[in-house]
Amino acid sequence: xxxxxRPKVTIREVALASGVARSTVxxxxxxxxxxxxxxxxxxxxxxRRLGYRASSLARGLRLQQTWSVGLLLADVSNPFFPDIxxxxxxxxxxxxxxxxxxxxxxxxxxxxxxxxxLLDRQLDGLILASTASDxxxxxxxxxxxxxxxxxxxxxxxxxxxxxxxxxxGGVRATIAHLHALGHRRIGFIKGRADSSAAEERFxxxxxAMRAFGxxxxxxxxxxxxxxxxxxxxxxxxxxxxxxxPTAIVSxxxxxxxxxMGVFAGAGIAxxxxxxxxxxxxxxxxxxxxxxxxxxxxxxxxxxxxAAELLLERIASVGATGIEAGGIDTSEPRDxxxxxxLIVRGTTTSVQQ
Amino acid sequence: xxxxxRPKVTIREVALASGVARSTVxxxxxxxxxxxxxxxxxxxxxxRRLGYRASSLARGLRLQQTWSVGLLLADVSNPFFPDIxxxxxxxxxxxxxxxxxxxxxxxxxxxxxxxxxLLDRQLDGLILASTASDxxxxxxxxxxxxxxxxxxxxxxxxxxxxxxxxxxGGVRATIAHLHALGHRRIGFIKGRADSSAAEERFxxxxxAMRAFGxxxxxxxxxxxxxxxxxxxxxxxxxxxxxxxPTAIVSxxxxxxxxxMGVFAGAGIAxxxxxxxxxxxxxxxxxxxxxxxxxxxxxxxxxxxxAAELLLERIASVGATGIEAGGIDTSEPRDxxxxxxLIVRGTTTSVQQ
DNA sequence: TTGTAGGCGTTATCAG
DNA sequence: CTGATAACGCCTACAA
Numbered sequence: 001x002x003x004x005x006r007p008k009v010t011i012r013e014v015a016l017a018s019g020v021a022r023s024t025v026x027x028x029x030x031x032x033x034x035x036x037x038x039x040x041x042x043x044x045x046x047x048r049r050l051g052y053r054a055s056s057l058a059r060g061l062r063l064q065q066t067w068s069v070g071l072l073l074a075d076v077s078n079p080f081f082p083d084i085x086x087x088x089x090x091x092x093x094x095x096x097x098x099x100x101x102x103x104x105x106x107x108x109x110x111x112x113x114x115x116x117x118l119l120d121r122q123l124d125g126l127i128l129a130s131t132a133s134d135x136x137x138x139x140x141x142x143x144x145x146x147x148x149x150x151x152x153x154x155x156x157x158x159x160x161x162x163x164x165x166x167x168x169g170g171v172r173a174t175i176a177h178l179h180a181l182g183h184r185r186i187g188f189i190k191g192r193a194d195s196s197a198a199e200e201r202f203x204x205x206x207x208a209m210r211a212f213g214x215x216x217x218x219x220x221x222x223x224x225x226x227x228x229x230x231x232x233x234x235x236x237x238x239x240x241x242x243x244x245p246t247a248i249v250s251x252x253x254x255x256x257x258x259x260m261g262v263f264a265g266a267g268i269a270x271x272x273x274x275x276x277x278x279x280x281x282x283x284x285x286x287x288x289x290x291x292x293x294x295x296x297x298x299x300x301x302x303x304x305x306a307a308e309l310l311l312e313r314i315a316s317v318g319a320t321g322i323e324a325g326g327i328d329t330s331e332p333r334d335x336x337x338x339x340x341l342i343v344r345g346t347t348t349s350v351q352q
Numbered sequence: 353x354x355x356x357x358r359p360k361v362t363i364r365e366v367a368l369a370s371g372v373a374r375s376t377v378x379x380x381x382x383x384x385x386x387x388x389x390x391x392x393x394x395x396x397x398x399x400r401r402l403g404y405r406a407s408s409l410a411r412g413l414r415l416q417q418t419w420s421v422g423l424l425l426a427d428v429s430n431p432f433f434p435d436i437x438x439x440x441x442x443x444x445x446x447x448x449x450x451x452x453x454x455x456x457x458x459x460x461x462x463x464x465x466x467x468x469x470l471l472d473r474q475l476d477g478l479i480l481a482s483t484a485s486d487x488x489x490x491x492x493x494x495x496x497x498x499x500x501x502x503x504x505x506x507x508x509x510x511x512x513x514x515x516x517x518x519x520x521g522g523v524r525a526t527i528a529h530l531h532a533l534g535h536r537r538i539g540f541i542k543g544r545a546d547s548s549a550a551e552e553r554f555x556x557x558x559x560a561m562r563a564f565g566x567x568x569x570x571x572x573x574x575x576x577x578x579x580x581x582x583x584x585x586x587x588x589x590x591x592x593x594x595x596x597p598t599a600i601v602s603x604x605x606x607x608x609x610x611x612m613g614v615f616a617g618a619g620i621a622x623x624x625x626x627x628x629x630x631x632x633x634x635x636x637x638x639x640x641x642x643x644x645x646x647x648x649x650x651x652x653x654x655x656x657x658a659a660e661l662l663l664e665r666i667a668s669v670g671a672t673g674i675e676a677g678g679i680d681t682s683e684p685r686d687x688x689x690x691x692x693l694i695v696r697g698t699t700t701s702v703q704q
Numbered sequence: 705t706t707g708t709a710g711g712c713g714t715t716a717t718c719a720g
Numbered sequence: 721c722t723g724a725t726a727a728c729g730c731c732t733a734c735a736a
Contacts, residue, residue: 010713021723026715033716034721053472057413058713061728066409068452077438077652079635082429089428089455093466098473100420100450103441114445120405121450228639261640283431284636287580288613300429362729373707378731385732386705410729413712 009050018046029054060122068098069310070118073129074106079282080252080299081129084151087303088127095311097124104130112137119146125310127151147313151306154196161313163306163335167197167279170295170339171204172211174249174277177293177341179212182350183247183275187220189234189259191251198226201251201279220245224255231258239266244274246350253278253285253294260292260346275347291345302337309335361402370398381406412474420450421662422470425481426458431634432604432651433481436503439655440479447663449476456482464489471498477662479503499665503658506548513665515658515687519549519631522647522691523556524563526601526629529645529693531564534702535599535627539572541586541611543603550578553603553631572597576607583610591618596626598702605630605637605646612644612698627699643697654689661687 015022020039027033028043035043046052060066071088073081089099100123104111111130115137118126129151131138138155141148149161178186188205191198202221209216219241224230231254238244239262250256256278260270270276278285278294285292316330367374372391379385380395387395398404412418423440425433441451452475456463463482467489470478477499483490486508493500494510501513530538540557543550554573561568571593576582586607590596591614602608608630612622622628630637630646637644668682 008713011715012713022713023715023717023724024722027722030715036721039722053468055413055713056473057409057416057418058728059715061407061409061413061712061730062714062716064409064728075438076428076441077434079431079434082431082434085453086427086429086455089453093454096469098452098469101437101441101453102445102450103438116405117448117450121408257639257641264640284639287609287636287642288616289609289641290639360729363731364729374729375708375731376706379706382731388705391705407729410712411731413714413728414730414732416712 008055009052011052011054013050014043014047014052017050018043064122066122066124067096068100068121068123069125069127069307069314070100070102070114070121070123071127071129072102072104072111072114072131075103076101079284080280083299084129084303084306087300087305088307089303090300091304091307091311097307097311106130108135111135115141125149125314127306127310129153129306131155145317147310147317149306149310149313151302152197159332161309161332161334163302163309163337164197164200165297165302165337166339167200168204168207170279170297170341171201171249172208173339173341174279174293174295175205175208175212177343178247178249178275178277178347179214181247181275181347183245184214184350185220185243185245185247186214187222187238187245187248188216189222189224189231189248189250189255191255192225193223195226198251205249224251226252226254228254228258231255231260232262233258235259235262235266244268247275247277247347249277251279253280253282253292256292256294256346257284257290260290271346271348272351275350277347281342285342285344293344293347294342296340296342298337298340305335305337309333360407361404363404363406365402366395366399366404369402370395416474418474418476419448420452420473420475421477421479421659421666422452422454422466422473422475423479423481424454424456424463424466424483427455428453431636432632435651436481436655436658439652439657440659441655442652443656443659443663449659449663458482460487463487467493477501477666479658479662481505481658483507497669499662499669501658501662501665503654504549511684513661513684513686515654515661515689516549516552517649517654517689518691519552520556520559522631522649522693523553523601524560525691525693526631526645526647527557527560527564529695530599530601530627530629530699531566533599533627533699535597536566536702537572537595537597537599538566539574539590539597539600540568541574541576541583541600541602541607543607544577545575547578550603557601576603578604578606580606580610583607584614585610587611587614587618596620599627599629599699601629603631605632605634605644608644608646608698609636609642612642623698623700624703627702629699633694637694637696645696645699646694648692648694650689650692657687657689661685 011022011025015025025043028035028040092099102114125147127149134156152164190202222234222237224234256276263270278292281294281296285294363374363377367377377395380387380392444451454466479501481503490507504516542554574586574589576586608628615622630644633646633648637646
């Protein structure tokens with residue numbers, strides 16, 4: 001069966017059908033210029049009848065816009081990300097923008113390749129959730145005037161628009177909770193060394209410990225990389241390191257899972273012998289089998305805030321007008337989304 | 353600081369800089385026509401020096417392509433999807449295509465709105481992973497000649513390109529496993545009623561039971577909707593329905609989790625008193641605390657296959673040539689990605 | 705082998 | 721209030 005394709009109807013057909021010029025059709029449909037109401041309705045009617053839909057390709061070429069933004073993240077299949085993606089996408093959808101998702105696997109080369117590619121596509125803006133904190137590309141974006149927002153990872157040297165969660169506050173709330181339960185020897189499993197969020201979470205641990213007059217002992221702090229596996233390593237470390245803490249705060253849920261498994265295997269009951277907490281509240285943590293006390297970042301809102309900030313930035317760049325020879329010079333903005341401690345079954349008062 | 357934006361360098365600048373016509377630059381850079389090697393290198397050199405990158409907007413308008421495909425799914429934050437998305441994105445990336453992700457929340461109106469929107473964007477193709485199995489829009493896409501692939505959900509009446517997993521085979525393998533362990537009374541929790549995949553999984557259950565000469569009793573089959581909550585309901589149903597099965601096969605992991613929780617709460621040990629299996633092998637299922645025997649669909653490959661099929665379809669449409677007045681007429685293709693039974697701790701031999 | 709010209713589908717400008 | 725015109729940046733016949 002060889003179906004004949006009705007070629008896409010263009011503005012020209014509408015102009016013909018309604019007996020006006022193409023430019024008039026454009027105005028009538030956009031509704032932003034004086035058009036006699038009478039002709040306006042005629043045009044609209046013709047457009048409707050013909051099923052006319054403006055080509056966003058042509059319009060984009062003319063207007064130098066694409067109504068699309070790109071998202072660079074490490075890996076969508078990492079359960080930390082989907083909620084953020086969802087939040088971003090929801091907001092973009094409400095503004096008729098599209099989201100292009102790019103997985104970089106934490107690889108700088110892939111990230112750079114994507115960035116080049118996306119710039120060719122003339123996306124209106126970028127959300128950077130994976131970029132290394134010392135990336136040169138970010139500098140270039142900045143110079144170039146491309147609107148972008150950093151998500152959860154700050155750049156080391158440049159100040160940019162940033163949206164992140166209250167990492168410090170989340171951990172502080174965790175420590176306060178543990179302290180109230182009588183815990184004094186509290187260990188910490190750090191996240192990826194190159195992540196500013198991990199750094200902030202550790203900072204929260206240190207400041208809260210200090211605030212409660214508790215000492216931070218080296219053997220009670222160990223480095224992880226956010227993976228389940230590294231959580232297992234961390235637990236093993238604690239088991240070897242002499243007197244066990246009564247509670248362990250992990251910089252994310254995954255590592256907490258790993259640690260829980262090891263302790264359970266070693267016959268150390270959670271939470272009776274040792275309390276464990278996480279960070280991220282990925283959905284698994286709520287399952288009765290896990291039931292992890294953790295910090296909920298409100299990832300959707302995080303994503304939505306990032307998207308919103310980006311769109312504002314895009315709008316203001318457009319307003320200033322690149323063609324005017326200047327870029328948006330307003331101050332970089334910083335948005336911190338609050339976090340919430342979710343108390344579940346892996347923490348309990350310290351047993352004597 | 354008002355940085356002056358260097359406007360994007362166009363083909364014109366390159367032409368000027370290398371002293372040739374724009375068309376020559378185009379040819380030299382595309383490498384698909386005769387250009388004297390000497391001038392070719394000169395052009396390439398100039399392009400490199402100026403940092404020229406062709407505008408894909410302009411090229412797209414000219415070529416009527418966007419090198420982008422859209423993905424309609426219910427919700428990225430449903431753990432079933434991210435791996436699929438990842439598989440799609442990986443393959444697209446390798447072919448320099450972009451992926452636009454759209455969440456429809458199973459809502460027909462949102463789906464239709466997205467479809468309209470994406471068609472305006474003139475995407476090269478679509479992957480439909482959320483469309484209701486009786487959607488009219490799918491018919492329209494078909495008529496219109498827009499390349500698309502259905503993922504995991506078949507359309508009721510129209511035959512289209514389809515990529516899915518071996519749902520039947522997965523469940524059959526599960527039943528065989530349980531049968532080998534001595535189970536004879538095997539219950540089943542069905543998935544969403546409007547999902548063809550759910551239908552196939554149930555079909556696998558029935559055919560395998562029959563093959564082993566086991567009877568399918570109504571009270572041992574209950575309807576769920578893929579949610580954890582509905583798994584709890586299902587378990588409650590089994591508890592009320594008289595003699596408990598010795599094993600329960602769930603149409604997905606979530607419902608298995610829900611059921612496990614209820615049985616544990618009711619003092620019915622898993623797997624000692626009752627074996628439970630799932631389907632999807634979302635990452636949680638591998639955690640020692642869950643350790644669910646389940647069917648692994650290889651979601652990444654599923655996504656990759658869908659993307660690959662779509663790109664082939666796009667290429668063949670291009671070859672036939674829409675402007676030639678015909679569409680791609682080759683037969684719809686069907687790809688079934690194999691599934692694999694992962695035996696873990698929630699199944700054991702039946703206790704006498 | 706290279707250049708000229710036209711058009712992809714819009715919208716903004718400016719004259720009428 | 722409406723229409724002609726040009727331009728966004730690229731590619732491809734076709735002519736030279």
